[in-house]
Amino acid sequence: MRAQCSDIFSELESWYATDSGRHLLAATRSAAQDMLDRAFGYHILHLGYAGEEPLCAGSPINHRIICAPRSGGGAGLLASPEELPLESDSVDAVVAHHCLEFAANPHQVIREIQRILTPQGQLLVAGFNPYSLHGIGARFRGLLRNPLWQHHQPVSERRLTDWLHLLGCEVQDVSRLYAVPPVGRGRLHRGLQNLDHWAGRHNLPLGGVYLLHATKQVAGLHRPRRLSRARGDRLIGLVPKPAPAPTPVAPAPLGLPGMEKGDVAA
Numbered sequence: 001m002r003a004q005c006s007d008i009f010s011e012l013e014s015w016y017a018t019d020s021g022r023h024l025l026a027a028t029r030s031a032a033q034d035m036l037d038r039a040f041g042y043h044i045l046h047l048g049y050a051g052e053e054p055l056c057a058g059s060p061i062n063h064r065i066i067c068a069p070r071s072g073g074g075a076g077l078l079a080s081p082e083e084l085p086l087e088s089d090s091v092d093a094v095v096a097h098h099c100l101e102f103a104a105n106p107h108q109v110i111r112e113i114q115r116i117l118t119p120q121g122q123l124l125v126a127g128f129n130p131y132s133l134h135g136i137g138a139r140f141r142g143l144l145r146n147p148l149w150q151h152h153q154p155v156s157e158r159r160l161t162d163w164l165h166l167l168g169c170e171v172q173d174v175s176r177l178y179a180v181p182p183v184g185r186g187r188l189h190r191g192l193q194n195l196d197h198w199a200g201r202h203n204l205p206l207g208g209v210y211l212l213h214a215t216k217q218v219a220g221l222h223r224p225r226r227l228s229r230a231r232g233d234r235l236i237g238l239v240p241k242p243a244p245a246p247t248p249v250a251p252a253p254l255g256l257p258g259m260e261k262g263d264v265a266a
Helices: 002-016 021-039 106-116 131-145 157-166 186-201
Strands: 043-048 062-070 091-097 117-128 169-177 209-216
Touching: 002 021, 021 091, 021 117, 021 169, 021 209, 043 117, 043 169, 091 106, 106 117, 106 157, 117 131, 117 157, 157 169, 157 209
Parallel strands: 043 062, 043 091, 091 117
Antiparallel strands: 117 209, 169 209
């Protein structure tokens, strides 16, 4: 499964190296920065596509954890997003960039993200919109056995909102980008690019990519988690634990005048 995920993200990286991909990535990075500027805490986790510079790179949170199914690309945590080796209520912000739509069980990924988020933790999900020009093109390319879009299982904005609502997360806002892919060259390319900018300013629901910002509203549950891993593996605790308070020691009894060594005071 990890090898398959690695191949998919390699294909996605190649797609983002195209002109259209670079245009979309720049627009996504600009739109995501507003949410990242409002997220504070100690730890931020990045899931999914990272590329040369992940979206979380612009966050004011210093401790950034890049999670990936393979090594390389600055990944500091090798794990599947369906089972994150992190303690519950330990991460202040999560960025899921094209993570759900290429996962075997996207609902389980959302459950894991909700579990590790702290109360009032911030979540940013970037996903392809299946009800857009890009979504229709991706589905058609998948039918033609394109190695990337053949494994693409899009999660719509409405479906994701329902999942988050059931898990006690509140959607704050949604930004929609890439309504008109700027193809072609010359005047045609510039005209489509201006049309795409106009659609982005009006936040049209037909954008090819949505950026959904949500907040975890439920209180933290401090409960042990049963693991199905081998003995010796453990969850990674990111929040430092306070040192135990020293146990007070009773002072030694003072000797009374006239008492010999070994005498016990009545």
